[in-house]
Amino acid sequence: DTAVSQTPKYLVTQMGNDKSIKCEQNLGHDTMYWYKQDSKKFLKIMFSYNNKELIINETVPNRFSPKSPDKAHLNLHINSLELGDSAVYFCASSLGQGFDEQFFGPGTRLTVL
Amino acid sequence: SQQGEEDPQALSIQEGENATMNCSYKTSINNLQWYRQNSGRGLVHLILIRSNEREKHSGRLRVTLDTSKKSSSLLITASRAADTASYFCATDARTGFQKLVFGTGTRLLVSP
Numbered sequence: 001d002t003a004v005s006q007t008p009k010y011l012v013t014q015m016g017n018d019k020s021i022k023c024e025q026n027l028g029h030d031t032m033y034w035y036k037q038d039s040k041k042f043l044k045i046m047f048s049y050n051n052k053e054l055i056i057n058e059t060v061p062n063r064f065s066p067k068s069p070d071k072a073h074l075n076l077h078i079n080s081l082e083l084g085d086s087a088v089y090f091c092a093s094s095l096g097q098g099f100d101e102q103f104f105g106p107g108t109r110l111t112v113l
Numbered sequence: 114s115q116q117g118e119e120d121p122q123a124l125s126i127q128e129g130e131n132a133t134m135n136c137s138y139k140t141s142i143n144n145l146q147w148y149r150q151n152s153g154r155g156l157v158h159l160i161l162i163r164s165n166e167r168e169k170h171s172g173r174l175r176v177t178l179d180t181s182k183k184s185s186s187l188l189i190t191a192s193r194a195a196d197t198a199s200y201f202c203a204t205d206a207r208t209g210f211q212k213l214v215f216g217t218g219t220r221l222l223v224s225p
Binding site: 004040041042043044045048055056090092097099101102103104105106107 | 143144146148150153154155156157158161199201205211212213214215217218220
């Protein structure tokens with residue numbers, strides 16, 4: 001069984017569209033994250049949720065809206081997509097907060113045309 | 114910024130050789146972690162070393178931590194082609210929100 005799964009794996013869309021990425025973890029973890037990895041492989045945290053509560057929101061444009069329906073799921077909705085949003089988005093989870101070992105999903109490669 | 118920096122940015126070696134990559138960071142930490150990322154995949158946790166530890170081993174991996182120099186090194190012994198990947202260090206801050214800050218990564222290529 002996959003520990004942290006994301007869908008879709010690839011997403012190609014036009015500028016201005018709205019899209020969502022879904023993430024699920026079956027590890028029983030309390031904390032989930034969204035990261036963005038750019039073309040230079042730089043990985044930066046975007047959001048962190050602990051037991052469905054937003055803990056970290058790292059100066060991300062408000063076009064990005066995370067939603068956690070329960071502690072096993074953390075979805076990312078992006079409005080009005082821009083060229084600069086093209087990147088690989090990773091979901092991750094950890095048992096506790098912040099500096100515990102994190103388990104990553106396989107990533108969603110978003111390409112905005 | 115607390116961002117770690119790995120050195121070298123890229124490393125190319127032959128199978129059987131050892132690979133050493135270094136990480137420097139800027140602020141006090143609780144622990145430091147190393148992750149591996151194979152091409153097109155998510156990151157995989159390798160090892161965590163706490164700020165009161167100086168060295169840790171896991172299989173062919175050896176990690177050292179020097180908090181006075183704010184640096185860590187990852188040594189992979191007897192490398193294999195399957196070790197080809199990018200390696201990232203990640204640090205947490207002792208204050209503020211509990212999060213990991215990832216370094217810039219070292220791309221390791223192990224040739225058969």
